[in-house]
Amino acid sequence: MSTAPSASPNLGSARSGGPPSDEAPQPTVPAAPPSRWAPLRPLVLRLHFYAGVLVAPFLLVAAVTGLLYALSFQAEKLMYAHELTVPVGRTELPVSEQVAAARKAHPEGTVSAIRPAPQADATTRVLLSGVKGVDPDHTLAVFVDPYTGKVRGALEQYGSTGALPLRTWIDELHRDLHLGDTGRLYSEFAASWLWVISGGGLVLWFSRRRALRKVRGTSGRRRTLGLHGSVGVWAAAGFIFLSATGLTWSTYAGANIDELRTSLGQATPSVSAAASGGEHAGHDMASMTGGDAEHGVGLDKVLAAARAEGLGDPVEIVPPADANSTYVVKQVQRSWPEKQDAVAVDPATGKVTDVLRFADYPVLAKLTRWGIDLHTGILFGIVNQVALALLALSLILLILWGYRMWWQRGRGSAFGRPIPRGAWAEVPPYLLVPAMALIAVLGYFVPLLGIPLAAFLAVDIVLGEIAHRQGRRTYEGRAGVK
16 A cells, blocks of 8 residues: 555466466456556556655655654653643742743843743743754753742753654654755655555555455465555555645645745734834833843733733743834644634733734645644644554555565565556556646646656656567567567
8 A cells, every 4th residue: 555566466467377466366256347447557556566665765764753753742741741840839920030030040042932831730931042052943941830930950942842852853853864954855755755655555456356355364465465455545544644744844845835825825824023113112122131031011911911812821922023023922732722823912012913813814824734733743632643653553564565565476586576567558648648747737846756756757668668679578468568
């Protein structure tokens, strides 16, 4: 279903005098009349086989690291329990006092955001940017007991989900193998092909006769094929979803998707952080010290204004960037139901100047948000993470079964006998032309699918022509051609 695919029983036995492609005796099944889509099956088989063989190593890395990432959420809670949780007290200190305690312990850097304790037993996070020794794309999270003001520790944090060092390391391993932008090409390549391999596997499985799909009572290669196909069918929807959502924030396909969403008026909106102006604009800003989070009316009144607009926990408070900016208070709950409302609060007056509701997001912006959060295991919490872990395990098994089928497909001393080439030449124009047009469009928007696919087709055609000139057949289903 996902990697090195099986050969069709019909294709394998087409060679005159050759053994059947499935090693076990085939049951006698009445021949069904060929459908109009039948000519596509050999082409899909060849594409599924070679894409599986060549892309499987990248998919295996993505699956193993994805499995680790799915497990990292619970591991993070255990590893950093001291920083994340506190005994429940009676009365929480004002946020401003909690920030002051954090700044006393860590005066370095600049306060970039504050996340008040979202639950009774949770700590408040004061996020500092520009701290020496901390990755510029990360922040230093200072954990403060909201009841006592005691600092319980400080850890490097990454991203809007507040990933701490363990999850950050695994996340970056999954995303780019710790190789930066160059490494991201591996994950985009895997995501670009996962849906193609999964979709091709579905076509091959459901185009097989029902009697040839069973696993029980079979052995050898046919049993491997049955396991590969059965698990792949059940997991295919999940793989296609992971592929589609993974591409939304990839380097090249992600940029094309963002451009398309923007052109359709479906980009993710943001609250306006520009101050309203007037005689109070920039009030008290000149007296601020570098890195301080207290501007104008202060954090406590700003948070109260956001609460009055209905912004419940968890929230993040972002201080004004300059004298002409406002505070931004935004909800940061990525689990269901999503809380993504945001408000801008004038630091001079404490009044709300702009409100953005998640309910008002464009449809594609909402779907993108939900898709990414489901992909990263946040949307439905531990249930989501268990589902991702099972998908990752399924993909690992499918890859291993796929390579095992390739091994078993060899005859005698031959290893991994390949699928015969030339199947594309058997596809009638009324199917081939629309298919090529669709591939061209997809290749434009998903270049790490289109470029390798074009190269594969070019090499296949050249090798087929060479074989034809040498008098060998190029396609086993038709005599005289190879």
